Amino acid sequence: MSGEYIVFLFLSLVAVSSGTLMLISKKVMHMMVALIFTFISISGIYILLSAEFIAAVQVMVYSGAVAIIMIFGIMLTNHHDSSRNKAPLIRRLLVGISIILFSISMYVGISHLKISLAEVALHENNTEKIGIALFSDYVIPFEIASLVLLVALVGAIVIAKNDNVEGGNQ
Amino acid sequence: MENVPLQAYLLLALALFCIGMYGALTKKNSVIVLISIELMLNAANINLVAFSKYGVLPSINGQIFALFSIVIAAAQSAVGIAILIAAYRNKNTVNMNLFNKLKN
Numbered sequence: 639m640s641g642e643y644i645v646f647l648f649l650s651l652v653a654v655s656s657g658t659l660m661l662i663s664k665k666v667m668h669m670m671v672a673l674i675f676t677f678i679s680i681s682g683i684y685i686l687l688s689a690e691f692i693a694a695v696q697v698m699v700y701s702g703a704v705a706i707i708m709i710f711g712i713m714l715t716n717h718h719d720s721s722r723n724k725a726p727l728i729r730r731l732l733v734g735i736s737i738i739l740f741s742i743s744m745y746v747g748i749s750h751l752k753i754s755l756a757e758v759a760l761h762e763n764n765t766e767k768i769g770i771a772l773f774s775d776y777v778i779p780f781e782i783a784s785l786v787l788l789v790a791l792v793g794a795i796v797i798a799k800n801d802n803v804e805g806g807n808q
Numbered sequence: 809m810e811n812v813p814l815q816a817y818l819l820l821a822l823a824l825f826c827i828g829m830y831g832a833l834t835k836k837n838s839v840i841v842l843i844s845i846e847l848m849l850n851a852a853n854i855n856l857v858a859f860s861k862y863g864v865l866p867s868i869n870g871q872i873f874a875l876f877s878i879v880i881a882a883a884q885s886a887v888g889i890a891i892l893i894a895a896y897r898n899k900n901t902v903n904m905n906l907f908n909k910l911k912n
Contacts, residue, residue, distance in 0.1 A: 642811065642812055643812055646812045646816060650816075650820045650823075653820065653824060654820070654823050654824065654827070657823075657824055657827040657828075657847060658827060660827070660831065660843070660847075661827060661830060661831050666837065666839065666840065669840060669843065670843075673843055673846075673847070676824070676847065676850075677850070680824075680850055680853075680854060683817070683820070683854060684854075684857055686812065687817070687857045687858055687860075687861050688861060689857045689860070689861075689871050689874070691871070691875075692853075692857060692871055692874055692875065692878075695875065695878055696853075696878070699878055699882055700846070700850070700878075703882060704846060704881075704882060704885050707885055707886060707889050708839060708842065708843055708846075708885070708889070710889065711839045711842070711889040711892055711893065712839050714893055714896070715839065715892065715893065715896045715902045729834065730834050733830060733833045733834050734830065737826050737829055737830055737833075740826070740829075741822055741823075741826045744822050745819070745822065748815050748818045748819060748822065749815065751814065751815060751818070753814060753862065753863065753864055755811070755862060758861070758866040758867065760860070760861055760866070760868065760871075764871075767868045768868060768871060768872065768875070771868050771869065771872055772872060772875075776872055779876060783876055783879045783880075786879070786880065786883055787879065787882075787883055789883075790883035790884075790886055790887050791886070793887055793890070794886045794887050794889070794890035795890070797887070797890040797891055797893075797894050798889075798890040798893045798894055800897065
């Protein structure tokens with residue numbers, strides 16, 4: 639029982655339990671707090687997998703930006719709806735059964751997986767390696783990603799803009 | 809000192825993916841559906857980073873793919889929230905089951 643095991647068990651327990659809390663809690667804001675806990679524990683998992691840069695990006699993008707965007711969405715849309723209207727029981731039952739079957743089949747696949755371990759030192763100069771790979775092998779996907787972000791920015795503004803009011807009280 | 813095996817990370821990602829899929833298929837509030845989709849994308853990212861360390865050909869490429877996936881997920885959530893706000897302005901609700909017309 640090494641220290642890595644203990645940290646992994648703790649982080650995965652926090653991730654899965656706060657994910658479950660997100661499913662069963664009644665208020666939307668409680669769901670958001672549970673989701674932020676899940677994101678932060680996933681970033682701890684990334685540190686265990688020797689990906690420090692991705693862990694920092696996870697904290698900044700997911701538990702920072704995406705959570706704030708979702709909270710804005712909640713605040714701008716529903717004021718009193720606390721998701722008390724659930725899906726019908728038959729649908730929840732069917733979805734639950736099919737997800738259990740899916741997870742059992744995936745578990746069978748995972749448990750038969752045999753990959754011989756080859757040690758690589760990903761944790762040494764992690765950010766430098768990512769930068770070198772990003773600007774040598776993956777330059778074109780990097781530029782396309784910047785284009786996608788620009789299009790998403792402009793598209794989000796155009797979609798969310800209120801164009802019913804013409805030059806009136808915005 | 810032994811490492812945590814690859815299967816443990818894959819099982820964690822499977823659990824998170826199943827939680828996200830259950831939320832995306834049963835919840836009625838569309839913000840919660842978007843959140844569940846983000847959770848499923850995070851599970852996929854865990855798989856990418858785990859295979860980049862413990863996979864058949866361990867290298868930095870898996871982490872690069874996880875970075876691109878994070879970029880796409882952030883853009884997707886921004887556009888999703890914009891669509892949701894536009895739909896809320898038309899329908900005055902966020903219930904997924906009432907978004908059943910393309911044009912009023």
